[in-house]
Amino acid sequence: xxxxxxxxxxxxxxxxxxxxxxxxxxxxxxxxxxxxxxxxxxxxxxxxxxxxxxxxxxxxxxxxxxxxxxxxxxxxxxxxxxxxxxxxxxxxxxxxxxxxxxxxxxxxxxxxxxxxxxxxxxxxxxxxxxxxxxxxxxxxxxxxxxxxxxxxxxxxxxxxxxxxxxxxxxxxxxxxxxxxxxxxxxxxxxxxxxxxxxxxxxxxxxxxxxxxxxxxxxxxxxxxxxx
Amino acid sequence: xxxxxxxxxxxxxxxxxxxxxxxxxxxxxxxxxxxxxxxxxxxxxxxxxxxxxxxxxxxxxxxxxxxxxxxxxxxxxxxxxxxxxxxxxxxxxxxxxxxxxxxxxxxxxxxxxxxxxxxxxxxxxxxxxxxxxxxxxxxxxxxxxxxxxxxxxxxxxxxxxxxxxxxxxxxxxxxxxxxxxxxxxxxxxxxxxxxxxxxxxxxxxxxxxxxxxxxxxxxxxxxxxxx
Numbered sequence: 001x002x003x004x005x006x007x008x009x010x011x012x013x014x015x016x017x018x019x020x021x022x023x024x025x026x027x028x029x030x031x032x033x034x035x036x037x038x039x040x041x042x043x044x045x046x047x048x049x050x051x052x053x054x055x056x057x058x059x060x061x062x063x064x065x066x067x068x069x070x071x072x073x074x075x076x077x078x079x080x081x082x083x084x085x086x087x088x089x090x091x092x093x094x095x096x097x098x099x100x101x102x103x104x105x106x107x108x109x110x111x112x113x114x115x116x117x118x119x120x121x122x123x124x125x126x127x128x129x130x131x132x133x134x135x136x137x138x139x140x141x142x143x144x145x146x147x148x149x150x151x152x153x154x155x156x157x158x159x160x161x162x163x164x165x166x167x168x169x170x171x172x173x174x175x176x177x178x179x180x181x182x183x184x185x186x187x188x189x190x191x192x193x194x195x196x197x198x199x200x201x202x203x204x205x206x207x208x209x210x211x212x213x214x215x216x217x218x219x220x221x222x223x224x225x226x227x
Numbered sequence: 228x229x230x231x232x233x234x235x236x237x238x239x240x241x242x243x244x245x246x247x248x249x250x251x252x253x254x255x256x257x258x259x260x261x262x263x264x265x266x267x268x269x270x271x272x273x274x275x276x277x278x279x280x281x282x283x284x285x286x287x288x289x290x291x292x293x294x295x296x297x298x299x300x301x302x303x304x305x306x307x308x309x310x311x312x313x314x315x316x317x318x319x320x321x322x323x324x325x326x327x328x329x330x331x332x333x334x335x336x337x338x339x340x341x342x343x344x345x346x347x348x349x350x351x352x353x354x355x356x357x358x359x360x361x362x363x364x365x366x367x368x369x370x371x372x373x374x375x376x377x378x379x380x381x382x383x384x385x386x387x388x389x390x391x392x393x394x395x396x397x398x399x400x401x402x403x404x405x406x407x408x409x410x411x412x413x414x415x416x417x418x419x420x421x422x423x424x425x426x427x428x429x430x431x432x433x434x435x436x437x438x439x440x441x442x443x444x445x446x447x448x449x450x451x452x453x454x
Binding site: 073155 | 291335361
């Protein structure tokens with residue numbers, strides 16, 4: 001793992017993984033953290049509100065919302081009303097992919113970082129994401145890191161830190177519980193409801209992660225499957 | 228140079244280089260061309276209008292405007308009203324750089340391409356751009372091509388075609404004149420005025436390119452320096 005920087009930009013969605021990463025970064029002594037949330041036209045606005053309030057709670061230096069409206073590109077149930085969100089049992093997680101979402105998000109974070117003189121970027125893919133999302137693999141971030149270094153305005157070594165990329169969702173939750181991450185205030189549900197739906201892929205994975213750690217998820221759910 | 232595809236997405240700014248590339252692609256027999264213009268909050272809207280009308284004139288399959296508002300990221304005189312556009316004699320071309328502009332544009336074009344089943348992308352950096360713009364170098368596009376292939380939703384070989392990357396601006400104009408590119412309708416000026424200012428870096432380079440080819444630029448200018 002690369003040495004940790006003093007200043008960094010974190011892509012903070014307001015979900016469990018990126019929020020745990022924010023608390024982890026603070027615990028590791030990174031002083032100067034700028035968080036970036038992307039408004040990509042997601043159906044649920046709860047996510048953006050969670051990101052802003054969690055950033056403030058963690059005492060970051062700045063929080064920036066960048067508007068990258070991916071609804072105009074199409075191709076995903078996370079942004080399109082025409083495609084139904086798949087239930088976990090359907091195992092059609094690729095239906096929730098927005099093409100090149102992480103590429104665009106990291107590039108936007110890199111652009112913001114450049115204006116701040118920061119070349120260290122953090123993002124929180126976890127092991128569970130790899131199967132359905134090719135842009136959650138470390139090999140992709142190595143390639144993107146190289147492209148961003150070559151594409152920076154000035155000669156720069158951009159680093160994309162993915163400290164959780166080999167961790168399971170349960171590992172993330174275990175560490176987060178130790179660090180006191182306020183999980184009741186993070187947002188996960190693909191349906192974007194409060195209480196969370198409890199049946200979409202994201203809810204089911206989250207609930208399983210807490211069960212593995214012998215903890216009850218503090219979030220409110222409409223239903224918890226399996227009960 | 229890689230083999231040419233039958234279907235492709237072209238980043239068409241409505242400027243001289245990308246418009247010449249569109250005519251070049253048609254001349255090379257590429258049948259199914261989708262053009263993408265990015266609305267990045269540029270001060271001049273003329274560029275977007277030129278892009279749409281030139282795409283229609285070339286008989287493309289589709290033209291898509293993607294909104295990536297880079298004004299919120301800042302750092303460039305092309306989007307910020309606070310920074311003056313440098314005159315060519317100032318040689319401060321880097322002041323006109325939006326961080327990671329080409330990275331974001333190509334990633335957006337790739338995302339749109341993926342929804343259309345197209346993995347061949349065209350963009351028109353030229354040799355003259357290399358000095359000030361690191362993201363106009365082929366080494367950058369090789370790296371980005373690799374990242375986009377690894378980050379695609381499905382296993383894909385993405386190709387970023389840059390046929391003009393070793394051509395001077397004058398070379399582009401020479402070929403474009405042979406192909407009948409309607410240069411009077413392309414837009415170049417950084418100031419975004421019509422008639423064009425004739426003194427910004429982009430105007431000066433354009434005028435020089437026509438002079439080198441022994442042609443008079445058909446565009447209207449407020450002033451042509453040197454006269």
